[in-house]
Amino acid sequence: MAYEKLGATPLDYAPCRYGASKLLFRGPERALTGRYAAFLGGTETYGKFIRRPFPALVEDRLGAPCVNLGWPNAGADVFLHDHDVLAAASMAQVTVLQVAGAQNMSNRFYTVHPRRNDRFVQATSVLRAIFSEVDFTEFHFTRHMLGYLAHVGPDRFALLRLELQEAWVARMKLLVDRIDAPVVLLWMSSHPPQDRADVPGIAEDPAFVTCAMLRALAGCTAGIVDATANSAARLSGTQGMVHSEFEAVAAAELLGPAAHDAAAEALLPIMRKYLGD
Template sequence: MVEHLSGYQDRDWEIVDYRLYQDHRSGLWFRGPEPAALRPGQYIVCLGAAQTFGCFCERPYPALLEEQWGMPVVNLGYGGAGPRFFTRHPELLAVINDAALVVVQVMSARSEDNSRFASGGLEYLTDRSTGDRVAAAHAYGSLLAEADARLAWLPGPVRKAVRIVKGPPEVRRVLAETRRNWIDSYRELFASITAPTALLWMSRRRPGWHRTDRARWWWQRYDDVNAMFGDYPQLVNRSMVRAIRPLAGDYVDSTTRRGSPQPLVSRFTGAPVRVDFGRDRQDLAEERAENAYYPSPEMHEDTARALAAPVRRALARASAVRTLPKTGGAV
């Protein structure tokens, strides 16, 4: 079954045309323009979630890499994706494994399976206890509320301290399981990729910081679902990144907040606009005049610069392949 959380096109049409196309192998829709004929070893693949896709950005980092280095770049960013999503679609390996370089984004762990929620690798979870399908924030918010109800016998200040610092045991158990599964999904994903790889950390925070737009701290919190998730990539901490770094040939850190929040303006008139997120997901109904979540265009520029070293090596490999002498039959 092909699932689409979002193509973002209807929601964001006033701001950017994503030129979506359907991949004939998987049936999935990706950001265009659709790649022309690709020669093995002569292109780059960027694999990730909405940050790689480039929401609200006319020229996301895959497009910038193509412009700056003159090598075709395939953008396989997919809204709401975690590593498990790509292991579910091995049909994409044909294009992935013929690349000169595969940039693999560090994706959110809220799009990972555990014993309470089934994800399919996307940020839209099925509660195994009820069968209900809800957004990850609503799912984990309900889990926190259930745990908080069991602490009702504690005095208010003590209950608040538990929520902020220690966390309910059942919530801690689910998060620990989720994180282990996320690491395992990355191990499975990298094991399936035979092309050279670069792991990309693209975020407004360092892996060791657990932050939101409002504050930052170094510990895991449990008093609020957004505080528990932290900024993108949600639920991912330093130990998780350390666990998957050795799986890739290169590791690139693009921690930047430049240009964020991004004012949203019409591509037709240049005037400020408000985006109705409910046009895309009814569970996320809210109008916004700025993008404070997805990477800004300036952050994409910073990311393209950060990727210069592995891309340069990919170009060298591609050049070596082009100059290899052609061999005839057996001598």
């Protein structure tokens, strides 16, 4: 485990932009020409606290450029609203899309920040009517809000969760349709896909995404890769992660280098299909 002085940023993410996008992605920057793979996703794809996240490991093992378009806490919305990201993904030989949770996107119950999708912006009149006793001005993050609503009104919350699931399937289909390249879905989590949306719960990613939801996307993608972290990877904790003491709690909530290595290995067979010699 690596530590730096409190408040330091010990890992250089070499931030870069692609086109006119307002997002700062993890570098080093790659040229969007020739044969390359693109990786869209959230915190795991970005590789927070990880020296060599799985897109970089795939690049090492394939010898082909891999463009990391991961964005911390991303939902589908941030990519759907970014023309330059969609263009970069469309020009790739293949695009890997990490399965994100269903909570970080706007829907008929609430809106999220257009770029920081984990930020709760406003409840709609529908949600305020369902949870009339709740003061929504107290919430700044989607997970906090949803956890509270699940606690105060489990039956009512089930309606909200169903809406998020249906919106997730529709939004993911739209995102895949707007990428003019083969899209491979990547399930990267500490638990395998489940049949029930309330298992293991809002605290675990990808929140609310079930086996049925993944099957609904199977017909429009080039494949689904299951990179569920094994017990050894889960037990390794923050070993090998690079963070300050101040960031230790945040790092402990994420998958470590062993899980990234396993994800890269799981992706290699289908990646070779599109980028092999």
